[in-house]
Amino acid sequence: MSKRIFNSIWTASMVVLLASLLKRIQIQKLQHKRDRAEIEKAALIRQEFTANVSHELKTPLHAISGYAELLEQGMVEEADIKPFAGKIREESERLTQLVEDIIDLSKLDSGGGGLQLEDCDLYRIVLKAANNLESEAKAAGVKVRIHGDGARLQSNQQLLYSIVYNLCDNAIKYNRRNGKVLMEVYSTPRETLLRVTDTGIGIPEESFERIYERFYRVDKSRSKEVGGTGLGLSIVKHAVLILGGKIEVKSEMGLGTEFSVILPNQWRKVDECA
Ligand SMILES: Nc1ncnc2c1ncn2[C@@H]1O[C@H](COP(=O)(O)OP(=O)(O)O)[C@@H](O)[C@H]1O
Numbered sequence: 573m574s575k576r577i578f579n580s581i582w583t584a585s586m587v588v589l590l591a592s593l594l595k596r597i598q599i600q601k602l603q604h605k606r607d608r609a610e611i612e613k614a615a616l617i618r619q620e621f622t623a624n625v626s627h628e629l630k631t632p633l634h635a636i637s638g639y640a641e642l643l644e645q646g647m648v649e650e651a652d653i654k655p656f657a658g659k660i661r662e663e664s665e666r667l668t669q670l671v672e673d674i675i676d677l678s679k680l681d682s683g684g685g686g687l688q689l690e691d692c693d694l695y696r697i698v699l700k701a702a703n704n705l706e707s708e709a710k711a712a713g714v715k716v717r718i719h720g721d722g723a724r725l726q727s728n729q730q731l732l733y734s735i736v737y738n739l740c741d742n743a744i745k746y747n748r749r750n751g752k753v754l755m756e757v758y759s760t761p762r763e764t765l766l767r768v769t770d771t772g773i774g775i776p777e778e779s780f781e782r783i784y785e786r787f788y789r790v791d792k793s794r795s796k797e798v799g800g801t802g803l804g805l806s807i808v809k810h811a812v813l814i815l816g817g818k819i820e821v822k823s824e825m826g827l828g829t830e831f832s833v834i835l836p837n838q839w840r841k842v843d844e845c846a
């Protein structure tokens with residue numbers, strides 16, 4: 573091989589090497605930029621959450637101290653004492669629910685690292701949640717039906733209960749008088765499906781993504797009226813992801829809503845199921 577040919581081959585390979593090095597540096601820079609953007613976004617979400625938590629906690633506390641002050645100063649007529657005490661109890665219950673939901677969320681935020689896997693039966697969990705929500709359903713004039721059969725999976729009992737309870741609670745709360753809720757559980761060899769269908773007010777399509785955000789409510793006043801914290805569906809979504817599953821919603825305004833949760837029968841890490 574002549575020296576000239578050797579030189580040009582050498583130069584060409586150096587150019588290729590250099591180009592690939594430059595490309596790698598560019599990719600790394602881009603990755604770094606993306607990582608930074610992710611970190612900044614997470615910090616912003618945390619800040620927003622803290623501000624929202626403070627606001628949401630203050631509202632019932634102000635109401636409680638306001639009512640108590642009026643009672644203390646004897647400014648409430650005899651006949652109004654009972655309703656005032658009732659308001660104090662309602663607001664305290666709201667506060668308790670809020671604190672419980674925040675604790676649930678912060679536990680979920682620390683991830684599924686210490687997730688305890690156990691033999692679960694989703695059908696039995698559905699029976700238990702429906703049973704615990706019986707008085708709410710009765711008060712709202714809503715009938716809850718359950719379909720399915722034993723559905724065993726390796727998962728986490730407490731997280732599954734949170735998912736089922738919150739979905740059933742919403743299906744009752746955002747329903748109409750004499751409305752219906754159907755809870756279905758089906759198993760295949762690999763997956764278990766939970767479907768919660770209601771005949772309620774529906775969710776507008778533009779809110780489908782946002783309903784899982786912390787403190788997001790389609791109708792803030794209705795949610796407050798029925799005792800909502802705006803955290804239920806973020807707990808559900810978080811728990812579903814930790815359990816390696818997915819969640820979908822379909823809804824028609826004024827006709828009803830259907831939430832479907834698909835869970836693996838054998839727990840896998842979230843990134844393995846993506
Ligand atoms: N089954 C449903 N039917 C209609 N709207 C629903 C349903 N489930 C959730 N939503 C809407 O999504 C919002 C977020 O739900 P969630 O996180 O459980 O909060 P909340 O504490 O208000 O119930 C609710 O405020 C409500 O507007």
Ligand SMILES: [Mg+2]
Pocket residue numbers: 738741742800801802803804805
């Ligand atoms: Mg809810």
